[in-house]
Amino acid sequence: xxxxxxxxxxxxxxxxxxxxxxxxxxxxxxxxxxxxxxxxxxxxxxxxxxxxxxxxxxxxxxxxxxxxxxxxxxxxxxxxxxxxxxxxxxxxxxxxxxxxxxxxxxxxxxxxxxxxxxxxxxxxxxxxxxxxxxxxxxxxxxxxxxxxxxxxxxxxxxxxxxxxxxxxxxxxxxxxxxxxxxxxxxxxxxxxxxxxxxxxxxxxxxxxxxxxxxxxxxxxxxxxxxxxxxxxxxxxxxxxxxxxxxxxxxxxxxxxxxxxxxxxxxxxxxxxxxxxxxxxxxxxxxxxxxxxxxxxxxxxxxx
Numbered sequence: 001x002x003x004x005x006x007x008x009x010x011x012x013x014x015x016x017x018x019x020x021x022x023x024x025x026x027x028x029x030x031x032x033x034x035x036x037x038x039x040x041x042x043x044x045x046x047x048x049x050x051x052x053x054x055x056x057x058x059x060x061x062x063x064x065x066x067x068x069x070x071x072x073x074x075x076x077x078x079x080x081x082x083x084x085x086x087x088x089x090x091x092x093x094x095x096x097x098x099x100x101x102x103x104x105x106x107x108x109x110x111x112x113x114x115x116x117x118x119x120x121x122x123x124x125x126x127x128x129x130x131x132x133x134x135x136x137x138x139x140x141x142x143x144x145x146x147x148x149x150x151x152x153x154x155x156x157x158x159x160x161x162x163x164x165x166x167x168x169x170x171x172x173x174x175x176x177x178x179x180x181x182x183x184x185x186x187x188x189x190x191x192x193x194x195x196x197x198x199x200x201x202x203x204x205x206x207x208x209x210x211x212x213x214x215x216x217x218x219x220x221x222x223x224x225x226x227x228x229x230x231x232x233x234x235x236x237x238x239x240x241x242x243x244x245x246x247x248x249x250x251x252x253x254x255x256x257x258x259x260x261x262x263x264x265x266x267x268x269x270x271x272x273x274x275x276x277x278x279x280x281x282x283x284x285x286x287x288x289x290x291x292x293x294x295x296x297x298x299x300x301x302x303x
Contacts, residue, residue: 002018002019003015003017003018003168004016004017004018004019004168006169010100010101010102010183010185010186011039011169012039013039014036014037014039014168014169015035015036015166015168015169016168016169016170017167017168017169017170017171018166018167018168021168021170021171021174021264021266022266024165024167024168024170024171025167025170025171025174025175025265025266026266027164027165027167027171028138028167028171028172028175029137029138029175029266030137031135031136031137031138032135032163032164032165033133033135033164033165033166033167033171034132034133034134034135034157034160034161034164034165034166034167035132035133035166035167035168035169035171035172036132036133036157036166037098037130037131037132037133037145038130038131038132038150038153039101040098040099040100040101040130040131041098041099041100041101041103041104041124041126042096042097042098042124042125042126042128042129042130042131042147043096043097043099043104043107043108043111043122043123043124043125044094044095044096044097044122044123044124044125044128044129045094045095045096045097045111045120045121045122046093046094046120046121046122046123047118047119047120047121048119049118049119049120050090050094050095050120051063051065051090051095053114053115053118053120054073054088054095055208055209056209056210056211057075057111057114057211057212058073058074058075058211059073059074059075059076059194059203059204059205059211059213059214059217060072060073060074060088060203060204060205060208061205061207061208065090066090067090067091067092068089068090068091069089069090070087070088070089070141070143070144070145071087071088071089071141072085072086072087072140072141072199072202072203073085073086073087073088073203074086074184074194074199074203074204075107075110075212076193076194076211076212076213076214076216076217077212077213078212078213079213079216080193080194080213080214080215080216080217080220081190081191081192081193081213082184082188082192082193082194082197083106083110084099084103084106084107084110084184085099085103085183085184085203086098086099086103086107087141087143087145089145089147091147096125096129096147098131098145098147100183100184100185102185103184103185104124104126108122108123108124127150128149128150129147129148129149129150130147130148130150130153131145131146131147131148132145132146132148132153132156132157132160133145133146133172134146134160135160135163135164138175138179140179140202141181142172142175142176142179142181170263170264173261173263174263174264174265174266174271176261176263177232177261177262177263177265177271177272177273178232178263178265178268178271180198180230180232180273180298182197182198182199182230182260182273183260183261186245186260186261187230187260187261187273187274187275188260188275189258189275192228192275193213193216193217193220193226193227194217195217195220195221195226195299196226196227196228196229196230196275196299197230197275197299198230198298198299200217200221204217206221225278226278226299227277227278228257228275228276228277228278229275229276229278229297229298229299229300230273230274230275230298230299231273231274231275231276231282231295231296231297231298231299232271232272232273232274232295232296232298233249233259233271233272233273233274233286233288233293233294233295233296234268234269234270234271234293234294234295234296235262235269235270235271235272235288235291235292235293236270236291236292236293237269237270238291239270239291242262242264242270242272242291243259243262243288243289243291244259244262245259245260245261245262246258246259247259247288247289248288249274249276249286249287249288249293250286250287250288251280251281251284251286251287256276256277256279256280256286257274257275257276257277257280258274258275259272259273259274259288260272260273260274260275261273272288272293273298274286274288274293276295280295282295282297283295
């Protein structure tokens with residue numbers, strides 16, 4: 001099959017699909033698919049203090065991370081807004097952070113500023129390593145993933161191809177939207193806090209020590225009233241072309257949120273993630289660029 005590549009956005013250069021997105025999605029759901037994610041950026045953190053250091057800087061509990069274990073994490077600003085979202089894995093000597101290319105430079109600069117006198121070294125390792133979505137049933141962070149030295153990338157792809165089908169980002173996005181996993185910068189904006197996104201007790205560990213922005217997370221959690229909530233929209237399938245990410249989501253002609261990732265799922269049909277005001281009735285039929293959409297609530301409060 002001919003590969004169709006992504007022409008713009010954070011996945012620019014990656015493969016979108018191979019001409020049969022529905023079949024590719026089924027293979028992914030069955031654990032018989034893999035995907036090339038080598039366009040993503042990799043930041044490497046070495047040094048004896050790396051685990052404790054990142055434990056203190058991020059929203060994730062990392063003190064007991066095992067070699068080979070993948071975890072999601074975030075870094076917040078002082079007001080609790082999400083600045084960076086990423087997955088990471090430790091190989092016993094180095095923690096590798098996998099992040100969208102558009103955020104890599106900013107995260108690297110921030111980490112370099114935060115080293116102080118600790119035994120940590122931080123570098124851009126994108127030219128050394130790449131990540132693949134490995135064969136296997138989808139897990140909570142969209143994996144399983146494989147971190148591969150770029151010198152071994154072609155060999156690993158051949159191994160995966162022996163027992164699995166290569167798929168593109170279309171399939172990965174459809175699985176992610178159906179699972180309600182937001183992607184920073186597409187399904188969230190600069191004002192987003194973790195409580196709105198359904199990531200508490202996932203990307204954000206609720207039983208760890210202080211980190212920047214924790215006060216906001218804890219306060220909103222205890223009040224049970226985040227300003228907005230993430231929902232999955234079931235879009236009217238009559239439209240040939242779907243609205244783009246960022247399109248206003250309206251209720252009775254008034255904007256109540258914005259559209260995030262849009263996908264065509266092989267079972268659910270046209271679906272999307274959207275961030276809407278908490279006051280929006282959960283049973284309300286919304287409209288996006290003239291297309292009607294029913295809601296499936298992901299965040300019902302803080303929990």
